[in-house]
Amino acid sequence: MSDSLSQLLRNHNQQQAEVKRQNEQLKKNAVQSTNELTDSLTEYVNEGVTEIFSKQxxxxxxxxxxxxxxTRYANQTQQWLTLVDSFNMSLKELGDIRNWAEVMEHDMKTIMSTLEFAHQGTIDGEPINGPM
Known part of the structure; x- marks a missing residue:
């Protein structure tokens, strides 16, 4: 009987060793799977973060x-406004010159008429030297 008990004890110890070995293998597989999952999740998150930084x-x-x-458009607009103001001033000055020219033309016509009358020797149909 001692042999059979010893055999049972050996079988039990072998089974315990096998279960322990299987548990160690399962633990190793679980740790490896967890590491792979963690690496995958980290890579996925990092890709998102990298894309966000790139977009930023x-x-x-x-x-x-x-x-x-x-800034360039504001400067260009300011240049255009300056040009328009300058153009408006030029138009105003042109209007002033036209008015001056019209006044000068009127004055010249008056002087010319006076000279023509003087040249003809009469003012209002009367001789300049008076009645003769």
């Missing part, structure tokens, strides 16, 4: 470009 950088570049264009 692109938006910042576009924002700077827009600010530069806005």
């Amino acid at each position: 950088k692109e938006l910042e570049q576009l924002s700077r470009k827009l600010a530069n264009q806005t």
Whole structure:
């Protein structure tokens, strides 16, 4: 009987060793699977974060470009306003010159008429030297 008990004890110890070995293998597989899952999740999250940072950088570049264009357009608009103001002043001066020219023309016509009358020797149909 001692042999059979010893055999049972050996079988039991072998089964215990086998169960322990299987448990160690399962534990190793679980740790490996957990590490793979963690690596996959980390990679997925990092891709998202990388994409967000990339989009943020692109938006910042576009924002700077827009600010530069806005500044250029504001400067161009200011130049146009200055040009329009200058044009308006020129038109006003042109109007003043036209008015001056019309006054000069009227004055010249008056002088010319006076000279023509003087040349003809009469003013209002009367001789300049008086009645003769």
